[in-house]
Amino acid sequence: MTAIAVEGLERAFGEVLAVRGVDLEVDAGEIYGFLGPNGAGKTTTVRMLTTLLLPTGGRATVAGHDVVAEARAVRASIGVALQDAALDPLMTGRELIRLQATLQGLPGAEGRRRADDLLERVGLTEAADRRVGGYSGGMKRRLDLAAALVHEPRVLFLDEPTTGLDPVSRKTIWEEVRSLNDEGTTVFLTTQYLEEADQLADNVGIIDRGRIVAEGTPDSLKAEIGNPHIQLQLADESIDAAERICAELGRLLPPTDGRTILVEVENGAADIPRVVRALDEAGIGIESLELVRPSLDDVFVATTGHHLEGESAKPPATAETVEA
Amino acid sequence: MTSVATNLRVIQALGMRSIRQTFRRPQLMAPILVFPTLLLAVQTGGAGGAVHLHGFPPVQGFLQFMLAGAMMQSLMLAGNSGGIAFAVDIEMGFTDRLFAAPVARYTIVLGRLAGVAALGFLSTLWFLAIGLIFGAEIHSGVAGALIAILLVTATATAVGGIGAAIALRTGSASVVQGLFPLVLVVLFLSSAFFPVDLMIQPAKAIAEYNPFSFIVEGVRTPIIADVDLTDLLEALLAIAGIVVLGLVLSARALRHRLRVG
Numbered sequence: 001m002t003a004i005a006v007e008g009l010e011r012a013f014g015e016v017l018a019v020r021g022v023d024l025e026v027d028a029g030e031i032y033g034f035l036g037p038n039g040a041g042k043t044t045t046v047r048m049l050t051t052l053l054l055p056t057g058g059r060a061t062v063a064g065h066d067v068v069a070e071a072r073a074v075r076a077s078i079g080v081a082l083q084d085a086a087l088d089p090l091m092t093g094r095e096l097i098r099l100q101a102t103l104q105g106l107p108g109a110e111g112r113r114r115a116d117d118l119l120e121r122v123g124l125t126e127a128a129d130r131r132v133g134g135y136s137g138g139m140k141r142r143l144d145l146a147a148a149l150v151h152e153p154r155v156l157f158l159d160e161p162t163t164g165l166d167p168v169s170r171k172t173i174w175e176e177v178r179s180l181n182d183e184g185t186t187v188f189l190t191t192q193y194l195e196e197a198d199q200l201a202d203n204v205g206i207i208d209r210g211r212i213v214a215e216g217t218p219d220s221l222k223a224e225i226g227n228p229h230i231q232l233q234l235a236d237e238s239i240d241a242a243e244r245i246c247a248e249l250g251r252l253l254p255p256t257d258g259r260t261i262l263v264e265v266e267n268g269a270a271d272i273p274r275v276v277r278a279l280d281e282a283g284i285g286i287e288s289l290e291l292v293r294p295s296l297d298d299v300f301v302a303t304t305g306h307h308l309e310g311e312s313a314k315p316p317a318t319a320e321t322v323e324a
Numbered sequence: 325m326t327s328v329a330t331n332l333r334v335i336q337a338l339g340m341r342s343i344r345q346t347f348r349r350p351q352l353m354a355p356i357l358v359f360p361t362l363l364l365a366v367q368t369g370g371a372g373g374a375v376h377l378h379g380f381p382p383v384q385g386f387l388q389f390m391l392a393g394a395m396m397q398s399l400m401l402a403g404n405s406g407g408i409a410f411a412v413d414i415e416m417g418f419t420d421r422l423f424a425a426p427v428a429r430y431t432i433v434l435g436r437l438a439g440v441a442a443l444g445f446l447s448t449l450w451f452l453a454i455g456l457i458f459g460a461e462i463h464s465g466v467a468g469a470l471i472a473i474l475l476v477t478a479t480a481t482a483v484g485g486i487g488a489a490i491a492l493r494t495g496s497a498s499v500v501q502g503l504f505p506l507v508l509v510v511l512f513l514s515s516a517f518f519p520v521d522l523m524i525q526p527a528k529a530i531a532e533y534n535p536f537s538f539i540v541e542g543v544r545t546p547i548i549a550d551v552d553l554t555d556l557l558e559a560l561l562a563i564a565g566i567v568v569l570g571l572v573l574s575a576r577a578l579r580h581r582l583r584v585g
Contacts, residue, residue, distance in 0.1 A: 013584070050424050051423075051424070052582075053582070054582060054583055072426050073426075075425060075426040076426035080420075080421070080424040082417060082420055082421070082424075086416055086417030086418050086420055086421055087418070088345070088413070088416075090344070090345050091341065091345075095341070095344075098337075099338075100421070100425075102334055102337040103334060103337075103421075103425035103426075103427055104425060104426065105330045105426065105427070131348075147421070
């Protein structure tokens with residue numbers, strides 16, 4: 001069953017076409033990662049899908065309702081946590097959740113019960129009666145998430161839910177997203193973090209300059225780029241001999257320096273013993289070894305020609321290092 | 325629960341939030357009570373002799389005359405503060421949270437206006453109390469006080485509608501805040517602080533047709549004299565005009581905001 005269906009969605013701001021004919025489909029119960037750099041059109045797309053902005057072209061349905069013709073029905077089916085956790089710093093956490101419950105049409109007693117449950121779920125019970133202005137970034141994000149869940153929505157939109165958070169807070173949000181998804185909630189997650197999309201998403205759509213440039217499961221997208229490669233750092237200068245041996249075991253990639261060999265292998269980690277054994281039998285010492293899988297950044301580079309902002313400087317998230 | 329009942333609950337909840345927000349943010353509260361009270365004290369103390377001018381309406385004292393002006397200043401600034409708070413909500417994205425909820429979007433504007441109306445109500449009580457404490461009598465008694473409360477509360481809502489429309493159209497708190505001097509100009513070019521008959525041209529001509537003069541007179545008359553149905557009707561018509569203007573501008577601004585995001 002389809003939770004979100006988008007066909008040729010467009011949004012122009014004057015002469016500027018911010019979203020240029022986006023097509024995508026999200027099945028009920030999946031986590032869809034919408035990945036792209038700042039200004040790619042992620043937030044504009046989410047604002048159209050959440051009925052906060054009218055499209056200038058194309059059509060979209062969310063939870064079976066058209067985002068233009070049946071906007072109120074869409075809003076009743078979705079939970080939304082937008083970028084930057086738009087919370088009133090003068091309200092307390094409890095006041096905010098109760099207001100959200102009222103906005104979603106929950107009766108008073110049920111709203112109060114849901115507020116208490118959700119505050120406990122996101123670990124904010126003790127801080128519930130403190131003003132939001134005194135919350136940390138992670139607490140604000142958790143409160144925002146709780147507010148989005150007050151009416152148990154079928155589809156949850158999370159717009160860059162972990163941007164600016166420390167790693168611990170980020171992990172907490174990820175766990176909560178996984179848990180919600182396990183309970184059956186469809187999650188549409190925009191992010192500029194490759195690792196986030198890789199960790200959470202069942203399917204990923206990569207958007208660049210208003211267009212979807214690649215779509216599929218993280219593994220299938222990475223598989224399209226090529227096989228993983230083994231990166232070998234040799235203990236001595238016998239690089240020519242090592243290259244001859246490795247060339248028989250896989251495809252040699254252009255070297256980065258005089259002591260490193262990159263060899264693309266078909267079976268990933270399963271090929272490591274074969275390579276180590278062959279080099280060992282030839283008396284060639286290995287200082288370190290890494291299995292480097294293609295990352296979503298590689299996919300991004302392959303499809304757009306440039307790195308995702310801020311990601312290129314990071315080490316590959318999927319490298320497995322073995323020190324010799 | 326019916327849709328109407330849900331919408332009413334939303335308006336009530338947003339109105340309560342608006343009031344709490346004003347009380348928790350002193351810079352929003354100060355213009356509503358502190359500034360008009362200070363101006364009332366300064367004007368009453370410094371220009372009290374004006375009541376002896378030829379053509380000044382018969383009053384018990386300058387404080388009695390000035391109460392309506394102080395209430396008008398307070399409600400105008402409450403409307404302006406409401407607009408600023410609404411614009412702050414837009415700037416920080418809080419209105420997106422409201423617009424993403426399955427309620428009629430006009431309830432979000434009406435919720436804000438409910439808060440402004442409540443502040444208008446409170447400010448009327450405040451100035452009536454100040455007047456009574458410092459010896460000004462309400463000539464028409466309870467009926468006069470109730471008329472003042474009704475008119476000021478309704479005008480606060482109407483002015484709040486214009487503030488909300490500007491907030492929605494511009495999405496900028498500083499733009500709404502920039503209207504503060506204009507509020508004072510509109511007030512000084514009305515009968516809020518001085519009788520129209522004693523003004524000089526062109527201020528007199530402007531004040532005669534300024535809708536806020538009609539509202540001021542509607543509030544003032546039962547305080548300084550007997551209830552006058554003509555003054556009351558003119559005040560209600562002026563308020564109705566401002567309400568219609570505010571609603572039309574708000575509806576247009578709301579559509580604009582949805583179109584441009």
